[in-house]
Amino acid sequence: MYSIDVCLTPELLHLYPVEGKTVVVVDILRATSVMTTAIAHGIKEIIPVKTIAECKDLKDAGYLAAAERNGEMQEGFDFGNSPFSYMVDEIRGKSLAITTTNGTVAIKSSEEAAEIIIGSFLNISSVKNYILDNPNDILILCAGWKGRVNLEDTLFAGALIEMLRDDFELNHDGALIAHSIYINAGDDKLKFLHGCSHFKRLAKLNIQKDIEFCLEHDVYDVVPIVKEGKIIEVGELVPIK
C-alpha cells in the first residue's frame, strides 16, 4: 500500500525525501488557487520562478507576468495573486511567469519528485481522482508562510487525506496532524480559519472575496502538473484519442 505524508512547510522538506514520490504542492491563500484558476481559464503554461528579477526577465521576453510579495501585487507586472484577475479571455493560450511569497518557492523546492501536482480546494476532487488513477507514495507539501507552518494549507492537506485515507497508509505524524485539523475544522472553513495569521494579513488588504473563493470545493476540473519547470494541465500530456 502506498503511503501519504504531509510536510508542513518547505523549511522541513530536507527531512522528507521526495525522490520517486508524487508531491502535491498547496498554497491555498493564494498561489496554487491562482494557478488552478489560470489553467482552468485557458492559460497554456505557467513558469514558477523564485525571484522578482527572474519574473521581470520573462516579462521582458514577452510572457504575461505575475508577482506577489506579502500579499500585494508588485509594481510593473500584469497580475498579482488574485484568482479573479485570471478569469478573463485575454489569458487563453498565453504563457505566464509567476513569483509569489511562498507558493513558487515550494514548487521549486520539490523538483526532485517523480511528479509535482498543484492542489487547491478549487480542484481537490480532480487531484484526488488523478492520484487514485496514478497511485504512488504521496507527499503533500504545504507552502506555509515564510518557512513557518500555516493553518489553511494544513487544512487542505487534511481534506485531501480524508478523500484518500481508504487507499493509502496513514501513519506519519505530519499526515495525522493535518487530518486531525480537518476533522476538527468541520464544515465552516471560513469560521475555522478566522483566527489564522494569513487570514488577518489578507483581510487587511481587503480581499475577503478572494479568501472565500479560494475555500470553495471543486470549482474546476483541472489537474495542473509541473513538467520540465512549467505548469500545464495534465490533459496536455496525453495525445487526444
Next chain:
Amino acid sequence: MYSIDVCLTPELLHLYPVEGKTVVVVDILRATSVMTTAIAHGIKEIIPVKTIAECKDLKDAGYLAAAERNGEMQEGFDFGNSPFSYMVDEIRGKSLAITTTNGTVAIKSSEEAAEIIIGSFLNISSVKNYILDNPNDILILCAGWKGRVNLEDTLFAGALIEMLRDDFELNHDGALIAHSIYINAGDDKLKFLHGCSHFKRLAKLNIQKDIEFCLEHDVYDVVPIVKEGKIIEVGELVPIK
C-alpha cells in the same frame, strides 16, 4: 496581552525568536516526562547535553548519567529514558547528566530564551500555574522526532494552550494547529495517539507502561526550569521564607 505560540520542531526554531520569551520545552515520549519525574523524586539537578560523548565525560566525572538514542538506553550508562527507573531513593540529592534523541537538543537550542521550563503532562497544571504567576510571551517548543513534527508533543502544546487561552493572545498558526489537535483528540489520548509513529516505535520496544504513564495529568507538582545550563526545581531558586 502576552501571546502564545508553538514551534512544532526545533528545526523551525530559527523562525521563532526566543529572546525575551518563556520557552516551554516538551518531549512527551519521554525526555521531559523523565526530567519531571526525576526532579519530583529528588534529583538535585539535571545537565542536558547534546552528545553521548559529553554525557560519558560527565559520568566519568562522577555524575549519574542517562543516554537514550532511538528509544533505547545506551550501553555504559546508569539510566535510559524510562520514567520508572527514576522512582528510586538512590537519586535523591544527586546530579544527573542526560542526552536523548530529541529532548535535550530542544533544550540546548533555546538557550537564548529569558526562561526555559520543562513541560510534560505529568506537571502540566504546575507549568500552567507558574506561567500565570510569571506572565510573559510564551513559545512552546515541541522536540519532535529528528527534526520532524510529532503528534504527542503537538497534543501537549494544545492542552497547555487550552489552559492558558483566556489569558493569552492566541493568533499564531502554530498555536492554532496545536489547539485544534487537542480539541479533536478528546479525552482518550492513548487512543488518539495510537497511529502515531513514535508510539509504534516505542511499542516495539515493549514500553507501553511508560507511554501510559507519560500521558497522565498532574502526577507531580514540580516546575523544572533551566538555569545556567542546569535543570532544577523552580522552588530551589527562591529562598525559603
